[in-house]
Amino acid sequence: xxxxxxxxxxxxxxxxxxxxxxxxxxxxxxxxxxxxxxxxxxxxxxxxxxxxxxxxxxxxxxxxxxxxxxxxxxxxxxxxxxxxxxxxxxxxxxxxxxxxxxxxxxxxxxxxxxxxxx
Numbered sequence: 398x399x400x401x402x403x404x405x406x407x408x409x410x411x412x413x414x415x416x417x418x419x420x421x422x423x424x425x426x427x428x429x430x431x432x433x434x435x436x437x438x439x440x441x442x443x444x445x446x447x448x449x450x451x452x453x454x455x456x457x458x459x460x461x462x463x464x465x466x467x468x469x470x471x472x473x474x475x476x477x478x479x480x481x482x483x484x485x486x487x488x489x490x491x492x493x494x495x496x497x498x499x500x501x502x503x504x505x506x507x508x509x510x511x512x513x514x515x
Contacts, residue, residue: 417444422498423464424482426490433462436495440464451479453487460487472502 417440425433433450440448449470451463465478482498490496 417447419448419464419466419497421466421469421500422478422482424460424486424490424496424498425462425464426459426492426494426496427461428492429461429495430493436462436464451475453479458483458487459490459492466500469500469502472504 419440423436425436429436431439433452437448437450440450446467448464448466451465453460453462460482463479463482465475469478478500486496486498
């Protein structure tokens with residue numbers, strides 16, 4: 398008896414790779430295979446002086462460390478960024494996993510008055 402014929406359906410999506418592969422924030426779960434030190438060494442090699450690492454000191458959370466782009470930290474205090482991640486991202490990370498977070502800051506300024514020059 399002949400084996401049944403197989404059909405495959407393939408969907409592909411591709412795009413150019415940008416270095417570093419993380420633009421804003423990388424959250425590292427505990428037991429991440431490359432480890433927080435290995436990840437930070439990669440960032441130092443690929444994007445020197447663009448990112449800073451912060452270790453999570455809460456032993457009850459799965460997130461072990463967070464790597465944040467310094468341009469974010471120039472606009473917003475580290476504690477606020479970490480607190481937002483703790484509330485909205487940390488609950489979704491698993492041990493051994495890293496999550497790439499797109500973190501856009503939008504600044505709105507209202508009520509600016511300008512005197513008209515005669």
